[in-house]
Amino acid sequence: MADGSKAIVVSGLVKTYGKTEALRGLDFEIPSGQLTGFLGPNGAGKTTSFRAILGLTNPDAGDIEILGRQIPKGLPEVVKQIGVIVEEPGLIKSLNGRLNLLVAADTLGFGHDRIDEMLEFVGLTADAHRKADDYSKGMRQRLALAAALLGDPQLLILDEPLDGLDPAGQHAFRARLRDLANSGKTVVVSSHDLGDIEALADYVVVVNHGELVTQGPLADLLEGGGTRVKAGDLDAASNALKAAGFEFERDGEGLLIDSEDGESITRSLAEAGIYPSQVSPEKSSLENVFLGLTGLDVR
Amino acid sequence: MSLLRAEYRKISRRKVFPVMTLVLITFVGLAAFFLFIFGEIAPEIADELPVLEKPEVYTVGAQQAVTQTWFPLILATVLLGGELSTTVWASALTRDSRRIRQLLVRFFTYSLATTIAFLFAFFLWVGLAYFFAPGEGFMETSEFLSIFWKAGLVAIAWSSIGTGAVAMLRSVGPAIGVGLAIYFAEQFLALWDVWENISLTAATTALFFVDIGGGFGGFIPGGDLPLWHQLAIIFGWTLVGLGFTWWGLQRRDA
Incomplete structure (x- = not known):
């Protein structure tokens, strides 16, 4: 122990x-x-x-x-x-x-x-x-x-x-x-x-x-991998989040918000009339963390 | 006892010892064949071969067997070198609180194994000489018994050269190279009067010296060295070999 x-x-x-x-x-x-x-x-x-x-x-x-x-x-x-x-x-x-x-x-x-x-x-x-x-x-x-x-x-x-x-x-x-x-x-x-x-x-x-x-x-x-958002209209979701001051990236999985405040993210989207299909904490993989820390390029 | 048991299991179950012993026996058997059997097959060269008769032929046999000093050199190098190449055994050999015992038990095992191999070769020669060499008689009992401890001394000395080489170089291949270089260089240097006084080859050969005359006898070094001098040389080289072994094992970053 x-x-x-x-x-x-x-x-x-x-x-x-x-x-x-x-x-x-x-x-x-x-x-x-x-x-x-x-x-x-x-x-x-x-x-x-x-x-x-x-x-x-x-x-x-x-x-x-x-x-x-x-x-x-x-x-x-x-x-x-x-x-x-x-x-x-x-x-x-x-x-x-x-x-x-x-x-x-x-x-x-x-x-x-x-x-x-x-x-x-x-x-x-x-x-x-x-x-x-x-x-x-x-x-x-x-x-x-x-x-x-x-x-x-x-x-x-x-x-x-x-x-x-x-x-x-x-x-x-x-x-x-x-x-x-x-x-x-x-x-x-x-x-x-x-x-x-x-x-x-x-x-x-x-x-x-x-x-x-x-x-x-x-x-x-x-921990600290951000929040994953998936929605039918990602363009509208992106605009709503940008207007609310969130920083994010868009990738093949949806949007990755640089924040763990799921409540605020959800409220911002809802106020814009956007109802996401997923708002969940994004856990980093050790591979991503390791590559980021060691500065290695996987390409 | 547990260390001895471990070393016995290691050496008895691995191919290196029986294969090397077979090679040793073959070399000595071939020497016996050419020296007192081949003349019967090819009489035209019989005049050129020294005449080996009983009982001197038995002492020559001991000399032929025990001067195959490449055997303890290579055996010790391979066995110790193999262990030094793995972290867990290297750590036990060099950092364990029992490291002196670890080394001594291995050294004893290598020397004993070599002595046994020497004796196998010697007894092969004895058998061939008994049936094919001319003359009558056998060695004096005291001389026959002395072969056992003399073979052991030679095994110890040349094993220490092997362990010293591999402990310093930490690599089996180069250590065998260095060991063989010493072995061959010694064969020639021993013929030089000055070097003969400290030559391990001369001392080894002299332990079993018998004057068989002719050109063959003229190339056997150490014949004039008294026994105390032979033993001092062997003891000195053993200390040198063990010293290098201990120093090499205590080095890190090897």
């Missing part, structure tokens, strides 16, 4: 590779007990951030705190409380699913008592005897998730976990991520698929060019 505490606090993170500034004073916080979508276009600094958090990349400047410990000094104390799928999942293809988890448990210093439970959680109990090499991409990702959960971690960091999965695989994986967040774990997911994040996340961090663009609850990010 979200309790207001922060699982990850990053401040002033700087990292340069040669002439490339991968991170330029990045600040963000990941709240505990929620599912956070970590978004950014290619090259925004997402993977570099994850690698810095896991102590595999040495930032040039900045501070990182994970579960109350300063990184990298405190990393040995918390690394077992972090489950990770970043880049390659590290499965051994010649071993079956169960043996992969046994090896992971032994290597990472966990007991074997959660292996059956995790196989069942990710839906691989029936396939546990098969070699990982025979698994589909989705099954390998689920096995990687099971391995990441062996230590019952407080924090899960998943970099593009849905990449390459078919729709059924994505659906199954999303359901499991949501279950984990609902159980009180902190889950951080980066994804290119904004639809996934929109469906999953409680909180969003958006980065671009190595800097924070915005962060906050997803609901806050998506």
Whole structure:
């Protein structure tokens, strides 16, 4: 459950590779007990951030705190409380699913008592005897998730976990991520698929060019999309709204008014003798918000 | 124990170890074939081959098997390098509170696996020599038993070169390249009197030195090195290899 505490606090993170500034004073916080979508276009600094958090990349400047410990000094104390799928999942293809988890448990210093439970959680109990090499991409990702959960971690960091999965695989994986967040774990997911994040996340961090663009609850990010009006005579409706001082755009869906005051909009139209078929709040899509914030051009 | 169990499962179920062992055995078997069987098939070249008789032929066999030091070098590079290329294992190797144990257990596993492979090759040679080499007799018991610990020492030293290369370079291909460059360069440098005093190849070969004379014997380095000197060289190179391994693993941004 979200309790207001922060699982990850990053401040002033700087990292340069040669002439490339991968991170330029990045600040963000990941709240505990929620599912956070970590978004950014290619090259925004997402993977570099994850690698810095896991102590595999040495930032040039900045501070990182994970579960109350300063990184990298405190990393040995918390690394077992972090489950990770970043880049390659590290499965051994010649071993079956169960043996992969046994090896992971032994290597990472966990007991074997959660292996059956995790196989069942990710839906691989029936396939546990098969070699990982025979698994589909989705099954390998689920096995990687099971391995990441062996230590019952407080924090899960998943970099593009849905990449390459078919729709059924994505659906199954999303359901499991949501279950984990609902159980009180902190889950951080980066994804290119904004639809996934929109469906999953409680909180969003958006980065671009190595800097924070915005962060906050997803609901806050998506509100303020204006009001949608549909009417039989859009010309008359446009004139009435313009006369009333509203700003709006006309598109294929009708009129999009730059105001959430549905009552005033309805009154203005009614006073002009126009009875719209629809006056409703227009919710932004995460895609529109993301493109607007990052300045990307979809054309 | 759990770490050992994990490493055993990893190495025993993957193709790299049995395939490399097969290659090693083939090399040593071919050497045995040419040295004391081929002369029977092609007598015209028999005069040009050194005469290997029992019991010296068994020591030569140990030398032939254990000086295939590309084996521990490549095995360690491939196994450790494969893990360093994945974030979750790299994190365990480099940031876990048990990282020293993580490294030592892997190193022990690679060295033990190499020793076993060396011994497989040696026993193949012993079998072929028993049936095809001229002469009578077998090695002294103490000498026979010494092969086990000497093979282990060589495995440890050359494994450390492999782990050092891949820990520094963080990429299997280039690390194998560097390791093989060291391996081949050492083969030649060991023939130089000055380098011979610190040469790992010379020390490795000298552990199983037997003077079989002729042109063949003249190209075996390290024959004059006393045992303490051989062991010091091997120990020194092991420290260097392990030092680079530890340093490489503690580096970030690799």
